[in-house]
Amino acid sequence: DARVTQTPRHKVTEMGQEVTMRCQPILGHNTVFWYRQTMMQGLELLAYFRNRAPLDDSGMPKDRFSAEMPDATLATLKIQPSEPRDSAVYFCASGQSRDRGRSGTDEQFFGPGTRLTVL
Amino acid sequence: GDSVTQMEGPVTLSEEAFLTINCTYTATGYPSLFWYVQYPGEGLQLLLKATKADDKGSNKGFEATYRKETTSFHLEKGSVQVSDSAVYFCARRNTGGFKTIFGAGTRLFVKA
Numbered sequence: 093d094a095r096v097t098q099t100p101r102h103k104v105t106e107m108g109q110e111v112t113m114r115c116q117p118i119l120g121h122n123t124v125f126w127y128r129q130t131m132m133q134g135l136e137l138l139a140y141f142r143n144r145a146p147l148d149d150s151g152m153p154k155d156r157f158s159a160e161m162p163d164a165t166l167a168t169l170k171i172q173p174s175e176p177r178d179s180a181v182y183f184c185a186s187g188q189s190r191d192r193g194r195s196g197t198d199e200q201f202f203g204p205g206t207r208l209t210v211l
Numbered sequence: 212g213d214s215v216t217q218m219e220g221p222v223t224l225s226e227e228a229f230l231t232i233n234c235t236y237t238a239t240g241y242p243s244l245f246w247y248v249q250y251p252g253e254g255l256q257l258l259l260k261a262t263k264a265d266d267k268g269s270n271k272g273f274e275a276t277y278r279k280e281t282t283s284f285h286l287e288k289g290s291v292q293v294s295d296s297a298v299y300f301c302a303r304r305n306t307g308g309f310k311t312i313f314g315a316g317t318r319l320f321v322k323a
Contacts, residue, residue: 096254123309134315135255135300142309183254189309198243198262198304200311202254 094118096203098184104209110172113206115184116165124167125200126152126159127183135183141167142189174210181205213237217301217314224291225322232286232317234275234301242303244268244277244284245311249298258286258299296321 097116105111117124125140139149139159149159156178158170171178185200218233236242243262247255259268264279273288284301301314 125311135313137310140309147309185254198245198260198311199257200255202256204252204254 094201096184096186096201098182098203098206100206101204102207102209104211105174106211107175108173109210110170111174111178111208111210113169113182113184113208115167115169115186115203117167117184117186118201119165121186121188121201123187123189124161125185125187126167126169127185128180129183129205130180138169138182171208174208176210179208179210181207213239213242213303213305213312215301215303215312215314217299217317220298220316220318221320222317223320223322226293227290228321230286230288230291230295230319232299232301232319234284234286234314235282236284236301236303238279238282240305242305244275245302245304246273246275246284246286247300247302247313249300249316251297255300291319291321293321293323295319 099114123142126138128136138152140147141161144161161167183202183205185202187200214237216235245260246258248258249255259270261268261277264277267276275284275286298316298318300316302311304311
């Protein structure tokens, strides 16, 4: 069945290193979201895209985080340089918003997450 | 701005007990309302939803009714099981919008 996939599932890196997380949304979905989950802050929306265009990235620290969709099957979230406070689980989610006469859904489908640890 | 407030956890219950997790939302616009569940080590998944006032969403024995007069969407289940242990998130999304606003989550522990 269709699922959102994320790679890697786990990443341990040292402070200052670049981290790239990848997400493959469900085929045909036109919205993609990046979330960060920590015990202290809960679930935070970092950025989201519709039809590959970034709509809102106000939740993202701009100086070190960047999010892109090189094509409809791939979304990336990069952190450069990484810091220990970036340690968290990062989730990607996709959905289908109503678009050009096509039916949509309110639901977001989440991937399994990337657990990032920055030492 | 738009927000969702849900009861703090953790909630600890014995198997077969009745569950209520409270959720209230800000009354701007005409939002759709959701409950998502997150099992350990997994992403969130939709549990149920309601798109207009007085609608009742239900799934796997869980229910929630969209109450516009009290701006609430409380989650209930008549008899919980150990396998229901998870974190439950209440959420809202404005009609025509793209963003979903999530509550802080409520952790449920069910003891055998």
